[in-house]
Amino acid sequence: xxxxxxxxxxxxxxxxxYRAFLAVLAPVLQQDxxxxxxxxSVASGLWFLAFAAxxxxxxxxxxxxxxxxxxxxxxxxxxAGGALVFAMAQGPGQIYLAMVLIGIGCxxxxxxxxxxxxxxxxxxxxxxxxGAIIGFGSLGNLAGSLPLAWAAESFGWRGxxxxxxxxxxxxxxxxxxxxxxxxxxxxxxxxxxxxLDILKIPAIWLILPMMLVNYAPAAGxxxxxxxxxxxxxxxxxxxxxxxxxxxxxxxxxxxNFAYGPLDRVFGTRKWVVLFGNLVGAACLLLLxxxxxxxxxxxxxxxxxxxLFGSSFPLIMAHARDFFPPHLVGRGVTLLNLFGIGGVGxxxxxxxxxxxxxxxxxxxxxxxxxxxxxxxxLAVLMGCAAYLFSRERAG
Numbered sequence: 001x002x003x004x005x006x007x008x009x010x011x012x013x014x015x016x017x018y019r020a021f022l023a024v025l026a027p028v029l030q031q032d033x034x035x036x037x038x039x040x041s042v043a044s045g046l047w048f049l050a051f052a053a054x055x056x057x058x059x060x061x062x063x064x065x066x067x068x069x070x071x072x073x074x075x076x077x078x079x080a081g082g083a084l085v086f087a088m089a090q091g092p093g094q095i096y097l098a099m100v101l102i103g104i105g106c107x108x109x110x111x112x113x114x115x116x117x118x119x120x121x122x123x124x125x126x127x128x129x130x131g132a133i134i135g136f137g138s139l140g141n142l143a144g145s146l147p148l149a150w151a152a153e154s155f156g157w158r159g160x161x162x163x164x165x166x167x168x169x170x171x172x173x174x175x176x177x178x179x180x181x182x183x184x185x186x187x188x189x190x191x192x193x194x195x196l197d198i199l200k201i202p203a204i205w206l207i208l209p210m211m212l213v214n215y216a217p218a219a220g221x222x223x224x225x226x227x228x229x230x231x232x233x234x235x236x237x238x239x240x241x242x243x244x245x246x247x248x249x250x251x252x253x254x255x256n257f258a259y260g261p262l263d264r265v266f267g268t269r270k271w272v273v274l275f276g277n278l279v280g281a282a283c284l285l286l287l288x289x290x291x292x293x294x295x296x297x298x299x300x301x302x303x304x305x306x307l308f309g310s311s312f313p314l315i316m317a318h319a320r321d322f323f324p325p326h327l328v329g330r331g332v333t334l335l336n337l338f339g340i341g342g343v344g345x346x347x348x349x350x351x352x353x354x355x356x357x358x359x360x361x362x363x364x365x366x367x368x369x370x371x372x373x374x375x376x377l378a379v380l381m382g383c384a385a386y387l388f389s390r391e392r393a394g
Contacts, residue, residue, distance in 0.1 A: 004068070004179035005133075008113045010171050011075055012137030015106035017164075018079065019047055019219060020249070021144035023227035024242050025157055029095070032157075037228035038351045039092040043099045044224040045347030050103030052341030056195065058108045059333030063326070066181035067112035076172035078105025080165050087161035105168070110137070111333050112179070118320060118328040119182040127269065127317030131260025134313050138256060141222065141249035149242035195330050198323065204334075206389035207319045211312075211335050212342040213382035214277055217284055217375040218309035219343045220350060221302060222248055225371065232364040234295045244299040251303035255310025262314070269318040270391050273311045277383050280308035284376030291372065292365035309379075312339055321392045350374070 022029075022040045029035040035043070054074075061070040082101030089095050110133070117129045151160045198204065221229075226245050230236040236244070259276065263269040283304035291298070316335050323331035350371055357370035 004175070005113065005116065007171060007174040007178055008071065008109060008116075009133055009136050011071065011106075011109040011175060012113065012133060013140035013143070014075075014079065014164075014168055014171060015109050016137050016140030017144045017148075018083075018102045018106055018140075019044070019051075020141050020223045020245075021148055022224055023222065023245055024145060024148045024238055025152060026224075026227035026241075027231060027238055028152060028157055033089060033091050033095070035092045035095055037225075037232075038355060039095070040228075041224045041347050041351035041354070043092070043095045044220070045344045045351070046096050047099040047103040047223075048219070048340050048344030048347060050100040050344075051107045052337045052344055054104050054107035055111070055333040055337035055340070058111055059195070059330040061108070062111060062115045062329030062333070067108070067115050068176065068179035068181050071108045071112040071179065072172050072176035074108050075105050075175065076169055078102065078107075080105065080168040080172065083161050083165035083168055087158050087165065110134070111329070111336055114316065114320075114332045115329050116182060118323075118332065119325070123321065124264070126320055127263050127314050128260040130313035130316055131256045131258075134310070135253050135256035135260075138249065138253040141252055142246060145246040145249050146239070146242035149238040152238065194327075195334060198327055198331050198334055201322050203322050203390055203392070204319055206385055207315060208335075208338050210273065210277070210382045210386035210389070211315050211319075211338040213346075213378045214273075214280075214309060214315060214342075215312050215339050216342045216346040217280065217379060218248075218252060218306045220346050220375070221305060222252070223343075224347060225350065225354075225368075226302060229291075229368045230295070230298075233292050233368060234298075236295070240295075244295070244302065247299055248302045248306045252306035252310050255307040256313060258307075259311050259314045263317065268391065269314050270386070270389055273314050273318065274383055274386055276308045276311050277379055277386075280305055281376045281379040281383070283308065284372050284379065287372040288369045288376060291369035292363075315339075318389075318391065346375070346378070 022044055026040055079102050082098045082105060085094060085101060086098035113133050114130060117126055121129060227241045230241050230244055262272045266272055283301045287301050319335050353374055354367060354371050357367040361367040
């Protein structure tokens with residue numbers, strides 16, 4: 001089980017990398033194949049939407065087929081195949097297809113881990129384990145910053161993607177070899193159950209809005225908008241963008257490790273999540289108020305968005321307390337659908353919102369400021385709904 005979890009962490013490293021690497025490649029992709037900032041925002045959104053759309057079938061597969069075959073098959077066929085398509089892309093259309101395939105391939109990895117945690121480990125430590133795997137997996141976020149910029153300059157972006165395809169295929173083979181499926185859960189008094197049984201739990205409905213918006217600003221800015229913003233406003237090249245996004249990536253790792261055990265420190269999950277997201281919204285509003293106040297001030301505020309927007313595992317732990325054992329797979333993937341789907345929807349709308357701001361703004365900084373405002377208001381709306389949610393002891 002331990003060796004299987006180690007390779008699931010490596011799979012999640014790849015998932016974090018693939019959702020974040022477009023920002024660093026933005027300048028060279030625009031130069032080589034005409035993929036501008038709006039096109040890359042759409043590509044990033046397609047990754048998240050494909051990932052989100054797969055959560056329903058992945059949830060069924062985890063409960064029925066098991067995490068081993070589910071994770072290994074999709075990572076090999078989707079993520080490795082998508083990386084190959086990306087390596088051969090000649091225009092934005094191929095980038096879109098590649099990101100859809102990669103999103104499908106990455107969709108089961110984190111939830112396979114969460115499924116094992118929920119079925120094998122005590123509920124009290126779920127939040128800590130959930131945060132830890134995201135924290136370790138976020139090394140992929142770091143790899144998608146300065147190391148990626150170095151690799152792209154040394155081997156070319158196409159050569160780098162060929163190498164990533166080979167690495168992804170190797171990790172998928174290791175998942176097939178080393179993951180051990182937990183024993184099947186008892187079906188309970190009402191039979192096997194379904195996703196509808198999860199949706200019938202009233203407590204979930206006030207958690208879902210927070211899950212929908214909490215990750216969207218950090219993932220969207222880190223994955224697509226940070227690169228164009230730093231390039232257009234401050235004139236940074238790939239190396240400079242890599243340095244700033246590296247700081248943001250480190251902040252996201254720290255946030256995931258920090259959020260996990262805080263529920264046991266303070267005796268609450270809800271209020272830790274709520275406070276953290278309010279601070280993250282404040283960082284976004286400060287970026288809106290002064291989007292061109294200095295590269296390191298902006299970089300630190302972006303890092304703040306990443307740090308305080310890493311509450312995903314603790315929200316998952318909050319909701320997990322309401323899931324019956326035989327529906328854990330469907331439950332965690334439903335939450336993940338909202339978390340990742342929120343990012344995908346935000347990326348699609350953010351591209352259009354930015355284009356509208358850009359058409360009327362006096363300078364690029366003001367256009368990006370409008371984008372930060374929209375992200376900040378979305379988080380505040382999620383906090384307003386989440387304020388009325390309830391907790392249950394795990």
